[in-house]
Amino acid sequence: MAPTGIAILGAGIFAKEAHLPAIAALGSDIASLNAVYSRSIGSASQLAKDAQETLKLTEAPSVYHDGDESANLDVLLARSDIQAVVVVLPITLQPAIVLKALAAGKHVLSEKPVAPDVSKGLALIMEYTESYKAKALIWRIAENWEVEPGYHAAAKIISSGKIGKLTSFNVRAVGHVPKDSKWYKTPWRTVPDYQGGFLLDGGVHTIAALRVMLPSPMVSLSGYASLNMEHLPPHDTLNTTVRSADGSHGIVEMSFGAPVPSRAQEAKNGISITGTEGWLWIENTKSEAGVQVIRITTKRVVRNEKGEDVGEEQDVVEERSCGVEKELRSFFAAVGGNDDGFGTPSGALKDVAWIQAALTSNGNPVDLANLVQQ
Known part of the structure; x- marks a missing residue:
């Protein structure tokens, strides 16, 4: 062909x-x-x-x-x-x-x-x-991020039951965007004419990753948004609590307004997902060879023959970050008639709805499913 x-x-x-x-x-x-x-x-x-x-x-x-x-x-x-x-x-x-x-x-x-x-x-x-x-x-x-192999590897670990029934999740995604950042100096980002600024532009990545990994869709959100760095309007920080359809719940901290680089570098950015038998820690980092990877660390309870808790064991999986290559390959395959179902506009709309809900909640619960059906 x-x-x-x-x-x-x-x-x-x-x-x-x-x-x-x-x-x-x-x-x-x-x-x-x-x-x-x-x-x-x-x-x-x-x-x-x-x-x-x-x-x-x-x-x-x-x-x-x-x-x-x-x-x-x-x-x-x-x-x-x-x-x-x-x-x-x-x-x-x-x-x-x-x-x-x-x-x-x-x-x-x-x-x-x-x-x-x-x-x-x-x-x-x-x-x-x-x-x-x-x-x-x-x-x-x-x-x-929707097609990153690392997030799909984490989703498989969760769906396999390795950490038991999912109970909660926690996200910390904090960035420092100074005025001399190459991303900030892009003219259309300097004076954003859309909601959320960097929170919309970059935040949908994190929500897409959650959408891939969580076994049940997020259905309700309550949170607050603010502007902490004057050069990053209209908002640069949000904090939310979230509930999924299966009853699990989580906390999402997202900010591009860290005052100094150390706040982003040393405060442990990543996603933890906890179940009844263990938990996952998912982070964007570099391998020992210096390659950008998504690292998934799984820790789960170890039980003896009597079913007693005798400690925990750990597994680490790394997947090379290659999402842009994956999404392009998937797109061209769909053009050729082999559609794998990723990259749908309706799926991406859920990510926008999540950010919009977090920006406008002001502490009130927002029905995420209803928002995308308006």
Whole structure:
């Protein structure tokens, strides 16, 4: 089968540092990067040069931008050698571009979140379902934590009963984002015109990981949100209590407003999941070889032949972090007719709903299922 001809729409940090290496890892027999687009010619041209180097292309992909009507996005989408697009644009711009690409008959993989808020996400999903899904066009959300092998390994440990019946979970996801951070200096993040700021942009990752690992969906949330660092509006911190449908419950601390790096580095970021027979500790870290991994440490009770508790045992599993590569491979497989069910817009909408609920709860319980059905 010939490779899928693709274009990358957006030329920011993540397109360069994550998507290009992932496409290279897949190989030219799966995808052929034929074009890149950005609003400015400078950023589009730079991404094309980076793509030529990373993908070892004989020629750079064609460059499209908003400054020339003969080389704008509409012209790119009219190309017959481009079957799919990867959308890596600012959050508020993505919905319109997703619909434009679908209307042009292209399959779409758009970066998380699915939309800036629940109402816009519901409207976008409805339009896709009514106008494009029946035409066999694939639209997926690029939520790389949803497909990370480490989180799926943790989910298998839990579902196997190794730690017994799940009772509770605890999440600490704290980051320090100074004004000189490359992520903060991205213009659209500096003055966010969407709810939650970094909490929406980055927080959906953590919620997607929980969605994969927990055996029962989260159904109710109560929490508070605040702004602690003035340069990170409208909110940078949230603390919540959460209940799942099976009765298990948890605490989620999420912040991008740590005042100093040590608050993020030394306060043990990670996810603990506890059952009646043991618990898991899941963390993003580096292996002894310096490779970025998700490490799952399982500790469970040991019983003697009489069933008496005589101590505990430990197992450690590490999975290389490769979510962007996984989501791209999965997307191209779906384009080819082999859909594994990951990256659904409805699944990604649950992550947005969770963040939205945490931002607006103000201590009152929010029904998460009802929120995505509005």
